[in-house]
Every structure is written in C-alpha cells, then in structure tokens.
Amino acid sequence: MTSLPSQSGPVKLGLVIDLDICVGCHACAVNCKEWNTSGHSAPLTDTDPYGADPTGVWFNRIHTFEVVSDDGDSRTVHFPKSCLHCEDAPCVTVCPTGASYKREDDGIVLVNAEACIGCKLCSWACPYGAREYDEDAGVMKKCTLCVDKIYNENLPERSRVPACVSTCPAGARHFGDLGDPESEVSLLVAAREGYELMPEQGCAPVNRYLPPRSKANPAEVERAAPLVATAETADGSAGLLARWVDRMLTR
Amino acid sequence: MHPAKSVILFTTASGAGYGLLAWMGLLGAFGLLPAEFWLGLLGFGIAFGLVILGLLSSTFHLGHPERAWRALSQWRSSWLSREGVAAVFTFLPAGLFALAWIFLGSNQGLAGLIGLIAALSCIATVACTAMIYASLKTIRAWRNNWTLPIYLLMAALSGGLLLQVFLSIWRLPLAETFPWVVLLLFVLTLAAKVLYWRELGREEGGSTAESATGLGHLGKVRLLEAPHSESNYLMQEMGFRIARKHAEKLRRFVVLIGFGLPFLATLVGLALPGSLAAAAAVIGAAFFALGVAVERWLFFAEAKHVVSLYYGESRA
Ligand code: SF4
Ligand code: SF4
Ligand code: SF4
Numbered sequence: 096m097t098s099l100p101s102q103s104g105p106v107k108l109g110l111v112i113d114l115d116i117c118v119g120c121h122a123c124a125v126n127c128k129e130w131n132t133s134g135h136s137a138p139l140t141d142t143d144p145y146g147a148d149p150t151g152v153w154f155n156r157i158h159t160f161e162v163v164s165d166d167g168d169s170r171t172v173h174f175p176k177s178c179l180h181c182e183d184a185p186c187v188t189v190c191p192t193g194a195s196y197k198r199e200d201d202g203i204v205l206v207n208a209e210a211c212i213g214c215k216l217c218s219w220a221c222p223y224g225a226r227e228y229d230e231d232a233g234v235m236k237k238c239t240l241c242v243d244k245i246y247n248e249n250l251p252e253r254s255r256v257p258a259c260v261s262t263c264p265a266g267a268r269h270f271g272d273l274g275d276p277e278s279e280v281s282l283l284v285a286a287r288e289g290y291e292l293m294p295e296q297g298c299a300p301v302n303r304y305l306p307p308r309s310k311a312n313p314a315e316v317e318r319a320a321p322l323v324a325t326a327e328t329a330d331g332s333a334g335l336l337a338r339w340v341d342r343m344l345t346r
Numbered sequence: 347m348h349p350a351k352s353v354i355l356f357t358t359a360s361g362a363g364y365g366l367l368a369w370m371g372l373l374g375a376f377g378l379l380p381a382e383f384w385l386g387l388l389g390f391g392i393a394f395g396l397v398i399l400g401l402l403s404s405t406f407h408l409g410h411p412e413r414a415w416r417a418l419s420q421w422r423s424s425w426l427s428r429e430g431v432a433a434v435f436t437f438l439p440a441g442l443f444a445l446a447w448i449f450l451g452s453n454q455g456l457a458g459l460i461g462l463i464a465a466l467s468c469i470a471t472v473a474c475t476a477m478i479y480a481s482l483k484t485i486r487a488w489r490n491n492w493t494l495p496i497y498l499l500m501a502a503l504s505g506g507l508l509l510q511v512f513l514s515i516w517r518l519p520l521a522e523t524f525p526w527v528v529l530l531l532f533v534l535t536l537a538a539k540v541l542y543w544r545e546l547g548r549e550e551g552g553s554t555a556e557s558a559t560g561l562g563h564l565g566k567v568r569l570l571e572a573p574h575s576e577s578n579y580l581m582q583e584m585g586f587r588i589a590r591k592h593a594e595k596l597r598r599f600v601v602l603i604g605f606g607l608p609f610l611a612t613l614v615g616l617a618l619p620g621s622l623a624a625a626a627a628v629i630g631a632a633f634f635a636l637g638v639a640v641e642r643w644l645f646f647a648e649a650k651h652v653v654s655l656y657y658g659e660s661r662a
Binding site: 099156159165174191193213293 | 478481484553560
C-alpha cells in the first residue's frame with residue numbers, strides 16, 4: 096500500500112548528522128556501499144566502473160559546500176546526505192505499484208524490488224535526491240537505514256547500528272529513535288538545535304542535521320595569545336617549541 | 347528535467363488520441379457526425395492507434411514493462427496509478443462506442459450515451475496525466491495552476507485538428523463551423539502558454555541552496571565539491587536544463603510554427619473549397635504536431651528540480 100501509514104507509530108528511526116564534526120572523508124559512503132551491496136537491496140550496481148565514464152548506485156553521498164558570511168568570512172562544510180525517512184514521504188504516495196512503502200513500526204522507507212516497475216516517479220518526487228535507480232536491475236533503490244543490520248541478531252548488540260554510523264571515524268553520525276524525546280539522539284538534537292532540511296517542501300523528514308558550531312570569537316583568540324608570550328619570557332629565552340608556535344601563530 | 351523521448355511521445359500521442367476520441371464521442375452523441383462506416387473505422391483507428399502508441403511508449407520506458415499491471419493498484423494516492431486505471435477504463439466505453447458506430451451504424455441513443463461516457467473518460471485520463479506533473483512539489487515549473495488546463499487544451503486542440511481533417515475530407519456540414527472552435531482553442535491555448543511562460547520567468551522557486559543545506563544562517567551557500575567526480579543518476583535525470591537563450595528560440599518556434607502556421611491554415615481552410623480545405627487541414631495538423639513535440643520537450647527541459655540545489659544551483 097503506498098498510502099502512508101494512517102497512524103505513524105511512536106518509533107521514528109533515523110540519523111542525526113553532525114556538520115560540525117564531519118571531515119568529509121567519505122568513509123560512511125564507502126562502508127554503506129560495502130554493506131548494502133550484499134544487503135536488503137543488493138547489489139549496488141556500478142556501470143563502467145573502471146572505464147572512462149563510471150557511474151553507480153550509492154545510498155549515501157557527501158557533498159561539500161562553502162558558506163561565505165556577509166563579512167566575507169568563509170567556511171567549508173562537508174554534507175553527507177542519504178534518505179531522511181520522511182514522515183510525509185512523497186516518494187511513497189506517488190508510487191503507482193505499492194513498491195515504495197513506509198514501515199509502520201519504525202518509519203523506515205523501503206522499496207520492494209519485486210513490485211517496482213522502474214517508473215522513476217518516486218525519484219522525481221523526492222526533494223533530497225535520495226532515490227537511486229539501478230539501470231541494470233530496472234528498479235529503484237535507496238538507503239534502507241541498514242534494516243538488515245540494525246535488527247540483526249547474529250551481530251553483537253553494539254554493531255546493530257547502520258554501517259555509515261559505525262564506520263565514521265569522526266563520530267559525526269548518530270542513529271536512534273527520533274520519535275522518543277528522551278532518546279540520546281533526541282537530546283542531542285535538542286541540545287545542538289538540530290534542524291530538518293528544506294522544511295518548505297513539507298515532507299517532514301525524520302533525519303536531523305546539527306549545525307556547525309560558530310567559530311571561536313576573535314576576542315578569545317586575543318586572550319589566548321599572551322600564553323605563548325609568557326612561555327617565551329619565562330626564562331628569558333623561548334624554547335624551540337614555543338618559538339615555532341609563535342611563528343606559526345603570527346604568520 | 348531530462349526530456350525522455352518516450353515520455354514526450356507518450357504525452358503527445360495519447361493526448362491527441364484521447365482528444366480525437368473525445369470529440370467523436372461528444373459530437374457523435376449530439377448527432378453532429380454521421381455514424382458512417384469509413385469515418386468510424388478511420389477515425390477510431392487513428393485515435394486508438396495514437397492512444398496505444400502513447401501507452402506502449404510509456405510502458406516500454408519502464409525498468410520492468412512486464413509488471414506494468416501493478417501500476418493499477420495504488421489509485422488511492424498516486425496520480426500515475428489513477429492515470430493507468432482511467433486509461434484502461436476508457437477502452438471499455440470507447441471500444442463499445444466505436445463498435446456501435448462502425449458495425450451497427452449507430453452513434454446516438456444508447457450508443458450516444460456510451461460515447462459521452464467515453465468522452466468524459468478521455469478527459470479524465472488526460473487530466474490524470476497532467477496531475478502526475480502538477481502534483482510534484484519538487485518542480486515549480488509543473489506545480490502550478492497552468493499545467494492541468496494546458497494539458498487539457500493541448501489534447502482538445504490536437505484532437506480537434508485531426509477531426510477537422512476528417513470533416514473536410516468527408517465534406518461534412520460541420521466542416522464549415524468546427525474550424526471556429528479550433529481557432530478559439532488556438533487562442534485559449536496560446537494565451538495559457540504565454541501566461542505560463544511569463545509566470546515561469548517572473549516567479550522564483552521557494553527553495554534555495556541555503557534551505558537545502560540549512561546553512562543560510564551562516565551565509566551564502568555554494569557547492570564546492572560534488573560527491574563524485576563523475577555524473578550520477580540524479581544529475582542525468584534531474585540535472586538536465588536548457589540554456590535560457592535556447593529556450594527562448596524554441597518558445598518562438600512553438601508560437602510561430604506550432605500555433606501560428608496551423609492557425610493560418612485553419613483560417614485559410616475556411617475560405618477554400620473541398621479538397622483544398624482538406625489539404626489545409628492536413629498541413630495545419632502536421633505543423634501543430636511538430637509544435638506540440640517541441641512544446642512538450644520544453645516542458646521537461648525548462649523544469650528545474652529542487653535536487654539541483656545539491657548540485658550547484660542556488661534557487662529552484
Ligand atoms: S528522503 Fe526522499 S526517498 Fe527518503 S523518505 Fe524522504 S522523500 Fe522518500
Ligand atoms: S520506480 Fe518503483 S518504487 Fe519508484 S514509484 Fe515507480 S514503481 Fe514505485
Ligand atoms: S543507514 Fe545504511 S543504507 Fe542508509 S546511508 Fe547509512 S549505511 Fe547507507
């Protein structure tokens with residue numbers, strides 16, 4: 096049934112992505128591909144992988160943006176994006192076959208590859224570019240929230256998190272129940288003012304993004320500076336390390 | 347949006363087919379067309395031919411055409427599914443009406459009632475096609491009040507021009523008055539199209555690179571690096587966008603060749619005797635077909651999808 100569940104359950108599994116921490120290493124995208132190419136929606140087909148024009152199915156992609164403030168201050172933000180498991184998922188309601196569905200129990204949005212006719216309409220309806228057509232299989236695929244990992248009883252309990260979450264070397268990805276206001280992820284979102292992407296599209300995504308923290312303000316940097324100077328004057332002549340630090344900072 | 351040939355063929359051919367079917371149902375039911383064998387055979391032959399051509403082309407662009415029947419199941423929520431249901435249903439009254447017309451020589455009374463139902467089903471089917479596009483929030487060029495009326499008008503006009511060919515070949519009395527209906531449709535359709543283009547040029551989309559990333563509070567957002575060095579499905583399907591100056595040229599082509607020439611041909615046809623009028627009608631229909639194809643191509647090529655905000659666009 097491609098109508099959305101009439102009553103969404105209390106559990107809303109999703110990801111919380113920390114844009115302050117993400118270093119843009121693409122490890123989550125690679126491990127996502129690794130896990131999922133033999134998982135629920137396997138394989139994640141590549142076309143012409145070693146040729147001149149390689150392209151393929153990825154459930155998770157990392158974009159990099161530059162943000163320039165009014166006073167010309169710029170910063171680089173790495174921006175991982177996978178399915179946001181929307182509560183009002185348009186990819187589900189437009190699907191003519193019922194292949195695209197949202198699970199009532201945990202809110203995960205999945206595609207039934209047996210029923211998908213490959214009409215691609217769901218990819219037109221998703222504002223976030225989270226649906227990936229597999230040219231080879233002729234069906235639509237997407238992030239499964241690692242449904243075959245998070246409930247997998249053959250794995251030790253601490254491994255029952257999505258592949259992208261367990262692999263992130265920086266700890267920029269969190270997984271949990273965003274429907275429970277007391278869950279760790281919900282508390283994190285509350286503490287860091289996590290937000291949803293493109294709320295104006297009305298999809299009510301479950302995933303949240305944590306904004307980059309503001310840069311240290313110049314006054315604080317000023318206060319820190321004398322420490323180096325102190326090191327220099329402590330015994331009349333600065334040590335090698337202090338001189339090097341001083342040079343680096345005054346460049 | 348990528349202008350796929352299969353989808354352009356589907357929407358234009360089925361639009362013309364349903365348009366012709368609807369006119370035959372409507373005018374037949376009101377006794378304005380004779381239930382003549384050859385008129386029926388050729389008219390319905392061409393109408394059904396166009397509809398089937400369109401439906402086949404849309405089916406074969408699917409990843410799994412053999413599962414197409416599954417698309418009839420989700421009519422509660424999906425316009426694509428509703429369109430499938432409407433298209434399949436239309437064959438019933440339209441087929442019965444065609445049989446009564448061709449083999450029983452009847453298109454009024456009970457047959458006329460069936461013809462009316464067929465005409466309404468045709469209109470409903472074209473409306474569903476339009477709503478597939480008009481319901482997508484992700485594409486501002488489609489989600490507006492113009493998409494539905496323009497699809498309906500284009501179908502009525504395509505079918506009307508085809509009907510005019512038959513009317514003038516058969517030298518039916520209606521051939522004298524129907525061109526005025528066609529001319530009126532020309533004016534309405536062109537007006538709708540021009541107003542649509544104006545709105546497209548004037549209004550900006552509500553989503554931005556800032557809202558797509560949620561980073562607007564920090565400043566102006568610009569894509570620094572795409573996820574991969576090579577293209578991907580999203581960029582190929584959703585990233586296609588025609589340059590503004592090319593679009594303007596093609597719009598002029600639609601207005602002059604697609605609307606202007608057939609309009610003149612229809613007008614001139616009114617003043618011409620029998621077979622010359624038929625020739626004018628054929629020429630008009632042919633140029634309009636060309637215009638419709640370009641118009642539909644533009645409908646896709648000019649449409650910007652919000653996902654392009656993650657690939658370098660700043661507003662969609
Ligand atoms: S992010 Fe896209 S694919 Fe995922 S649930 Fe939302 S609309 Fe559907
Ligand atoms: S591509 Fe498959 S999942 Fe997507 S709308 Fe079509 S049938 Fe449904
Ligand atoms: S949750 Fe799983 S499928 Fe989704 S992006 Fe992460 S690793 Fe990929």
